[in-house]
Amino acid sequence: MTKTSEDERSSWSRALGVISAIGPPVTVATALLFYFGWARAEAQAAQMGLNVSLFGYGVQDYLLISINALFLPLVCILAASVVWLALDRWLRRRIQESRSRAVIVRASGIGAVFSGLLVGVSLVLAVMEPARTALFTPYLMALGVLVATWCIHLRRLGRDGERPALTTEQRAVETTLILSIVTLLLFWGTADYAQALGRRLALNYEQGVQFxxxxxxxxxxxxxxxxxxxxxxxxxxxxxxxxxxxxxxxxxxxxxxxxxxxxxxxxxxxxxxxxxxxxxxxxxxxx
Structure with a gap:
């Protein structure tokens, strides 16, 4: 096994270790499903003039409520993840082979700057003008954070080559902070989307009560x-x-x-x- 393959495997092992320390992906997904179900049911009940506690929903009820509406977002996220993995491997291979390294480094720097600006502008608008903020703004912010982090990693790889730019502890802290920010943004976006969906479902009862x-x-x-x-x-x-x-x-x-x-x-x-x-x-x- 080559040194490059060993280093790449070691990097993935450290990343998986950090994720396991924060919480397994299944746990995070379950928490998102529960929160989505609760937020949707709460907004729907409020739109109908009720309190969600009157329905006596349990954890399983909230999970079932959320599943149907989350099929499309989850499929989109998984499809985007597959595309990202393929693109990441292709770019890393070109960097290691010294092909287009300068172009990739330059493009990564520009991408990181624009992604950071997108996150900053979206955050300011969400705080200053929440009523005018787009429904999927938190998801765009999460995407901006991930893209900026990815671009920075590609830039480091292109400039430093085989020499590690960060120690294991520094990488663990960086990964922990990034995952924490993305998780919070996902909860934020989930709440907004779920509440909008719940209010729409309550309004749909007006047209569908006869059925x-x-x-x-x-x-x-x-x-x-x-x-x-x-x-x-x-x-x-x-x-x-x-x-x-x-x-x-x-x-x-x-x-x-x-x-x-x-x-x-x-x-x-x-x-x-x-x-x-x-x-x-x-x-x-x-x-």
């Missing part, structure tokens, strides 16, 4: 539902009397409670009806 399962609720006692869109009909008489409620649409069953919307529901003036999942009521669902 939700229709429910008829039967109760031995009047429930006193305060929505004008829900009609109360007394069925039977005497001891056999029942109260039937029409005009309800099932939203979700969670935390031992049924959550219903009503026909014509809107986030602005609609009512969310919450009933316990027990023997006090009987519910029939229809198409």
């Amino acid at each position: 939700m399962p229709r429910a008829e609720v039967y109760s031995l006692k009047p429930l006193g539902i305060g929505s004008g869109a829900v009609t109360e009909v007394k069925v039977g008489s005497g001891d056999a009397a029942l109260y039937r409620y029409d005009g309800l649409r099932l939203l979700v069953l969670s935390g031992g409670r049924f959550f219903f919307l009503h026909d014509g529901w809107t986030p602005r003036d609609g009512t969310v009806i919450v009933l316990p999942d027990n023997n006090s009521v009987r519910i029939e669902f229809k198409r």
Whole structure:
């Protein structure tokens, strides 16, 4: 095995060691999924005039909520990672073979400067004008940090050759700081995207409430539902009397409670009806 291959393998081993010390990628991905699910559910509930704690979601619920919406971002990130690995290996090989070394060093320096400027400008805009900041600004900042770091590493490799520019401890500290910044930016971007998605889903209920399962609720006692869109009909008489409620649409069953919307529901003036999942009521669902 050549010295170059041994050095490259040693560098990857040190990088993996630092990542393992901070937290395995699976742990970080799970934390992102949970946070994404919670942020989406919280924004969706707030848009509907509710508190997310009413739904009684658990960790598994938040993970399931987040998976469908994160398929596309995760595929894009993985595809970009594969392209980056291929490009990184190609550039490193050309540097080691002394082909286009000067051009790569110069281009890496320019790329690092522009990436740093992108991160700085995006951060200033996000702090000074948060309402006008693009939804994916934190992701652009994370990309800028990674590209700037990569360009700096290529520039060091092109200028120093086989001589290590940093000690093992310095590389570990640098890698730790970069990964910490990128992780925080990913959480930031995840929160923004999840909240926007949650608000959009809540607004979509206004157009799609008529497609939700229709429910008829039967109760031995009047429930006193305060929505004008829900009609109360007394069925039977005497001891056999029942109260039937029409005009309800099932939203979700969670935390031992049924959550219903009503026909014509809107986030602005609609009512969310919450009933316990027990023997006090009987519910029939229809198409």
